[in-house]
Amino acid sequence: MKRQLEPNDLMLNSQRRANRAIFSAVAAGFVMLAVAAGAVVWAFERSQDYSELVTHTVEVEAAVANLNRLNERIEAARRGYLLESDPRFLETFDETAVEIPVQISRIADLTSDNPDQVKRITRFRALTDRYLSLLKDSIADKQAGGTGVTAASLLDEEDIIIVQELRKLSDEMGLAERRLLIAREASQRTSVLISTVTAAISALLLVLVAFGTIWATRRTLRALTATGLELQSLNEDLESAVTARTAELQRANAEIQRFAYIVSHDLRSPLVNVMGFTAELDAAIKPLSELIDKVEEQAPGLVTEETRYAVREDLPEAIGFIRTSTEKMDRLINAILRLSREGRRVLSPGAVDMNTLAGEVVDSLQHRIDENGVTVETEPLPTVVTDRLAVEQILSNLVENALKYLAPDRPGRITIRGRKNLGRVLIEVEDNGRGIDPRDHERIFDLFRRSGSQDQPGEGIGLAHVRALAYRLGGTISCESALGEGATFRLSLPTALAPQQGANT
Amino acid sequence: MSQHQTVNIVMIEDDEGHARLIEKNIRRAGVNNPIRHFLEGTAALKHLFDAPDGPAKNGPALVLLDLNLPDMSGIDILQRMKADNSPLKRTPVVVLTTTDDKVEIERCYDLGANVYITKPVNYETFAQAIRQLGLFLSVIQVPDPDMD
Numbered sequence: 153m154k155r156q157l158e159p160n161d162l163m164l165n166s167q168r169r170a171n172r173a174i175f176s177a178v179a180a181g182f183v184m185l186a187v188a189a190g191a192v193v194w195a196f197e198r199s200q201d202y203s204e205l206v207t208h209t210v211e212v213e214a215a216v217a218n219l220n221r222l223n224e225r226i227e228a229a230r231r232g233y234l235l236e237s238d239p240r241f242l243e244t245f246d247e248t249a250v251e252i253p254v255q256i257s258r259i260a261d262l263t264s265d266n267p268d269q270v271k272r273i274t275r276f277r278a279l280t281d282r283y284l285s286l287l288k289d290s291i292a293d294k295q296a297g298g299t300g301v302t303a304a305s306l307l308d309e310e311d312i313i314i315v316q317e318l319r320k321l322s323d324e325m326g327l328a329e330r331r332l333l334i335a336r337e338a339s340q341r342t343s344v345l346i347s348t349v350t351a352a353i354s355a356l357l358l359v360l361v362a363f364g365t366i367w368a369t370r371r372t373l374r375a376l377t378a379t380g381l382e383l384q385s386l387n388e389d390l391e392s393a394v395t396a397r398t399a400e401l402q403r404a405n406a407e408i409q410r411f412a413y414i415v416s417h418d419l420r421s422p423l424v425n426v427m428g429f430t431a432e433l434d435a436a437i438k439p440l441s442e443l444i445d446k447v448e449e450q451a452p453g454l455v456t457e458e459t460r461y462a463v464r465e466d467l468p469e470a471i472g473f474i475r476t477s478t479e480k481m482d483r484l485i486n487a488i489l490r491l492s493r494e495g496r497r498v499l500s501p502g503a504v505d506m507n508t509l510a511g512e513v514v515d516s517l518q519h520r521i522d523e524n525g526v527t528v529e530t531e532p533l534p535t536v537v538t539d540r541l542a543v544e545q546i547l548s549n550l551v552e553n554a555l556k557y558l559a560p561d562r563p564g565r566i567t568i569r570g571r572k573n574l575g576r577v578l579i580e581v582e583d584n585g586r587g588i589d590p591r592d593h594e595r596i597f598d599l600f601r602r603s604g605s606q607d608q609p610g611e612g613i614g615l616a617h618v619r620a621l622a623y624r625l626g627g628t629i630s631c632e633s634a635l636g637e638g639a640t641f642r643l644s645l646p647t648a649l650a651p652q653q654g655a656n657t
Numbered sequence: 658m659s660q661h662q663t664v665n666i667v668m669i670e671d672d673e674g675h676a677r678l679i680e681k682n683i684r685r686a687g688v689n690n691p692i693r694h695f696l697e698g699t700a701a702l703k704h705l706f707d708a709p710d711g712p713a714k715n716g717p718a719l720v721l722l723d724l725n726l727p728d729m730s731g732i733d734i735l736q737r738m739k740a741d742n743s744p745l746k747r748t749p750v751v752v753l754t755t756t757d758d759k760v761e762i763e764r765c766y767d768l769g770a771n772v773y774i775t776k777p778v779n780y781e782t783f784a785q786a787i788r789q790l791g792l793f794l795s796v797i798q799v800p801d802p803d804m805d
Contacts, residue, residue, distance in 0.1 A: 417755060420755050421672055421755055422674075424678070424780065427780035428675075428783065429674065429678070431781070
């Protein structure tokens, strides 16, 4: 048995390992999938960030360009007014002078996150303020009746420097944004590359895992099929082994029964002699005793006390003991003979209505049931395909036992019940009698063994007979009981007994 | 029984005790015919067929036959006696044995046994059975053997 288990264990182990590998591979595959999805999401977010940044840069550039345009326009308006004193130029100048700080504030807002740009815009704002006040001064000079040209030309020196500086600053700002964008683009490219590579590696691993899993699953399936086939053949082997073993057991059983038959048979012969000659001896006591009587009467001196005692006491006593012993031996031999004969009987299975059978058993014992004031209750019983005579003997023995071992302090109650259970039929005989010590539950089924106080006649054969019959019917018998608490005998039989092929004598 | 010759009883029984008890009880039934006892088959066959004072050569006989013999089965003796060309085929054979096997009983009657009795284990029954057999023996007619 052990040798058979080892390869099985190995196989199980390798199977378990394979299962674990497949499981981890599938889990790894899912992790890969999650990683790839994460990478894609990350890359998408990065590109979205990037487009936002591009928009931002373009916006800043556009704002800067706009500011430059406004600066040029205000300059143009001032020059126009200084030259022609047309109030329309003044109008444009005023409008633009309002717009410029607004535009600067917008740029400041857009670039508030960049300290360099903030520094530049602050400077820009200061320069613009100065520039605007210079321009406003020249306008005011013109309005006051001056030529304005002088003022303008006087101012030109500073004006040009400021304008140059403003232009430089705005260029710088644009450039800074552009540089930033380029740097961001590079990092964006790197991140996209990283995510692409991650996704690609994940996809590759996924494919590998998929192939590996498919391969492993196929291998496991193949192993499973092989195991199934092996199991089937083992099963078949087992069946044939069981058949062979059963045949062997039946042969051994038949041999034991033959042996029991021969032994009991051969024991009878000498027993006939022992009993026969004991009877002859017994018969011989009568004339002897008469002789003693006569001698005592006619010549009392001839009879010693010893002779009288031998003939009147010793001989009858010895003969009595020989008698009871041989009678007991005779009963035992007969029991063995009966058991072995029962074992040699060919069973003839047929459908047995257990209700009818139980009724018959109870009827046959009705006299004793009434005598002892016992109540017998029979619950509905299933039908069994088995040997009728054997089941009848079993049930009869069990009910008889229940009747025999009543508890003296309460009225007897016997219940016969039965049910079908997993392809077998259970028949129970329950009583409320004196019960059986749990230590004796096995022993009571042995030949010539009894339990409890030996106040009832019997040789300890009934239950041995019951068990032998139960085994022959392919069944088992068990006992459940405690001292003083009644007993339940449970007979388990196959629902259908296979017909026998012949007598196993 | 035969008017001229007394019927000899041939008892083939391997157990001396049984033989003695059988004889005693037959005598108690008032049967006084001579009884020849054999413990084994070979000697019994020799007496039956060849002895000058045996049944085949000399006068009618009745055979009490036990089946369990040390050297052969009583069935062999029965077969020899009841064979077609046997001078003893009409000689009554009472099979007296411990076996109560159905097959064995049938076989003995098939072979021509006249009576089959199972020895009861209980002595009283045994003694009674033998006494009844004795009574039976005292009234049955036994033919003379074929001596042609």
